Amino acid sequence: MANVTFRNVHKAFGTYVALENLDLDIRDGEFVALLGPSGCGKSTTLRMLAGLDFPTRGEILIGDRVVNDLAPGKRDIAMVFQSYALYPHMTVGENIGYPLKKRGIKGRAREEAVQKAAALLQLEPLLDRKPKQLSGGQQQRVALGRALVREPQVFLLDEPLSNLDAKLRSYMRAELIELHRRLGKTMVYVTHDQLEAMTMASRIAVMHAGLVQQFDTPDAIYNRPANRFVAGFIGTPPMNQIEGAVDGGDFVVAGHRIPIDRTAFVDSLRDGPAVLGVRPEAITIATGEGLPATVRLAENTGHETIVTLELPDHSRIAARVEAARRLDVGQNVALRFDPTAIHLFEATENGARLNRDETPASVIPMRSK
Template identity: 50%
Template sequence: MASLTIRNARKNYGAVEVLKGVNLEAESGEFIALVGPSGCGKSTLLAMIAGLESVTAGEIWIGDRMVNSVAPKDRDIAMVFQSYALYPTMTVRENMAFGMESRNVPKDQQKETIARVAALLQIEPLLNRKPGQLSGGQRQRVAMGRALVRDPALFLFDEPLSNLDAKLRVDMRTEIKKLHQRVGKTTVYVTHDQIEAMTLASRIAVMHQGELQQFDEPEVIYNRPANVFVAGFMGSPSMNFIDAELSSANGQTAVSFPLSDGNVASLPLANDIGDRAGERRIILGIRPEHLARNDADTPSRPGFATMDVPVEVVEPTGAETMAVLKFGDREVVGRFSPDTAPRTGETMPLVVDMTRACLFDPSTRRLI
């Protein structure tokens, strides 16, 4: 195993700056997810780690070795691609053995390694088949097996589940997590799917427009996002944002914004923010699951604010129900259990969990 350190990594294609000084560090055995929308630079960064793209500026270290000028074959890495990249004329066994053959690994050692990895991935019955005879999930297991037989210091995954259907993606996500728990190798995993990142990674690097927005544990990324972009990108449905102002309610700092009926909502803050807000204007961020129906069974607790809001649309999804609520001129999504779900057209008594609210500076878009 080896750690990975990236220091002020930059990548230019002519006058276009794709990466703008990325810094991050993965500890030995850690699972890091690079996540962000298409074009954010995450796949370019992975290619630079692998040696498939040159580094315009900065340093990339694998363990105690800077690898900027080291050839990909000498970096002690293994990469799993989105397209599987299996040789169609070779059997699964031959695909897995190919890299070992080129490195002159003895036949007995090849056989032993393939048997061990095939058992780990539960692909023993597939060893004599060719890729054309396999399902998408089976091909992805073989692609992972081909990487595993190398026993590298670093695993790199480039959106490996993008070509699979929704159910198979969930199954393979579980398999990748089990695999990492078994082998404990340092792993860098690129995805645009924030659910994959949240469920797999020990830490997540959120990227946008070539810059690292936040690098932290999934719980911190979700609950204390560094800025409006991270808050909106991570989570499905995403965080709700409401333009509001700071006010005073019964001697307590509150968040205020106009409602559709002409009244003003005043939601007391659960935590004192001191002078960190700077200006009176703020952006209130609240996740859909932190809205709930206010009824006789709802306990009155500090940090929970109440208000009445119109219900625009209700969307049952089975285990939960989404509802579009009207906060003044802003539509807000709430996540409810089917038992407490609102009805379209009703004015819903609502509880807002202000202990989980996030406040953002409207000028910098950063968390206050």
């Protein structure tokens, strides 16, 4: 079994707390992404799992074995770094086979293992080349091959696509998804790129300030964010967050009322300050009745237009419309929100979501500041 477990893991560097009370249970064969901005603790988490750093307290398990004090080579893991770390004087085949050479595996056995990894990654025509003769995507595949040849229980990937251009990143995302499907091995993938996490992972741990904010499926994180940080981090553009107040059956912003269904929210919902969240695609731009707004920017991306709108309180939100829709800067419009897509959050900096649908065990609410 190659499940990975973090139990109340804490990591401090002097007085700086990098991770606080980390609890994660990654299932055997699962592809989990650790997602968050720089300094959130995701790379520290991966380094502790790899044995390159050690927790201040708590336990890390691979399978049923506590690995806190084990050296990296004894953890049965393989790590692929952001920098490919290929040996420039070695051929592709020699780079792939190097971990086996260090373990004393020789001759036919090593050659067969290299050929198997090369075939899986479509590297057979490149085995005699040196790294400097390869493209960035090819070098990344060699780094993956060097990890594959060890046949580890767990693969650790630390922002492996960040050095590639947009086209190559898209190609390599598809390659990694297919590779995971074929291998069925546990993969833990660190990234700050939400598109990578959303398209590749079976579950995502969204991290911020040393805490896991939410650990759930991509669908749940997008449609049911645990708090304002997750809502504002996931999505391009992210979820709009409009400050106002609940008043009876309405949400009021700058004196204008947006109808809400109070039965859709927790019983503890009370009249008073709150934050309304709505995704750009859940906003209709119309005329007549609705929340008044002024068009400030219209960005045509080819398949859609992203519209920036200014509300009566001078805050700005984004909406998605079809590419053919013509909207002029300065135009006054009315906004209508899909009532089934409205979220409410506590009116604190890191307020928790107040919708009724669930508060699953995989959600760890963010501490309030």
